[in-house]
Amino acid sequence: MSVDLPALLADLEELVTCESFSADHAGVARSAGVLARQGTRLLGAAPETILLDGVTHLRWTFGTPRVLLVGHHDTVWPPGSLKTHPWSLVDGIARGPGVFDMKAGLVQLFHGLASLPGLDGVCVLVTGDEEVGSVTSQKLVEESARGLSAAFVLEGAGDGGALKTGRKGVSWYEVRVHGKAAHSGLEPEKGVNAAVEAAEQILALRDLTTAASGAAPAGLDGTTVTPTLLTAGTTSNTVPAMATMYVDVRAPSRAAQERVDGLMHGLVPRTPGARLEVLGGVNRPPLETASSAGLYGLARRVASGLGMEPPRGVAVGGASDGNFTAGVGCPTLDGLGAVGGGAHADDEHVVTAEMPGRARLLAGLVEGVLR
Secondary structure, rough: OOOHHHHHHHHHHHHHHHOOOOOOOHHHHHHHHHHHHHHHHOOOOOOEEEEEOOOOEEEEEEEOEEEEEEEEOOOOOOOOOOHHHHEEEEEEEEEOHHHHHHHHHHHHHHHHOOOOOOOOOEEEEEEEOOOHHHOHHHHHHHHHHOOOOOOEOOOOOOOOHOOOEEEEEEEEEEEEEEOOOOOOOEEEEHOOOOOHHHHHHHHHHHHHHOOOOOOOOOOOOOOOEEEEEEEEEOOEEEEOOOEEOOOOEEOOHHHHHHHHHHHHHHHOOOOOEEEEEEEEEEEEEEEEEHHHHHHHHHHHHHHHHOOOOOOOOEEEOOOOHHHHHOOOOOOOOOOOOEEEOOOOOOEEEEEHHHHHHHHHHHHHEEEEEOO
């Protein structure tokens, strides 16, 4: 399977220099146009363009799909980022907005598939809103993955090129604390302090995953419950009548995720007169390691057959569309994109020498499932 690095880099530069911030729907549409042209050239067919609530997604389908390849072309970088983070290629390191997350992965996807003798049984889905929670594309991802033999996700690799064999599930909550206002100097005793109640709830949330012994309760190992944004009160001399806090939950298994969901919705006030309102719930199910085990073993065999070092597997806390594909029962392997780092950060980069090998690995995986 031959993959040409100069051709990969030419397509990568074209894609990176077309900015595609998630909230800039016009920019995402332009990026989709670039991707559609590249994919048509390399795969020999034009994609289906799917516009959902102004967001542009692309899908290629060859025969009856058995394998899904998933990526996204939106980035976290706002328009104009090329002025401060221009495309560059120096000493084998490519830089630019979204180069690692995940435009290099998309280029590897196209070139890897182009090296195969045929694509019957392959579906390629490239979404335009993954970075903002796949708001319009979640059902599209799930629909495309349901019933298939494998899903390969082109998110950036872990450290040293590791494949991502597990991802925690994500749940988001908004806890609203209702108290009663009063003058904080004249008669604070007549108020119900929502800020104090919020503090009590933060301590209660800490105890959800840390027992008195310091260990996690049974079944919640690896689960994190993190209060994030907190607001309370209106003026400096008023007992706060309202407080709001947001809570981020990451769970390695569906059972743990569901258990914490029940505990969150079962929170009770600790301050007399206070009232709680808990909104939100599960956002993405976990990609459990059982879902990736068979495909990870295949990846190691394919890598060995290509004369490559078999990749390590890692479980991570961050989420991707691989959570959705695994959630509908499709065996899923993630982290098949670029080797590099700095996603969303000033040092975002890709090690270009690794790109042809990663493209060949992906092609070998597709062949291994379809044969």
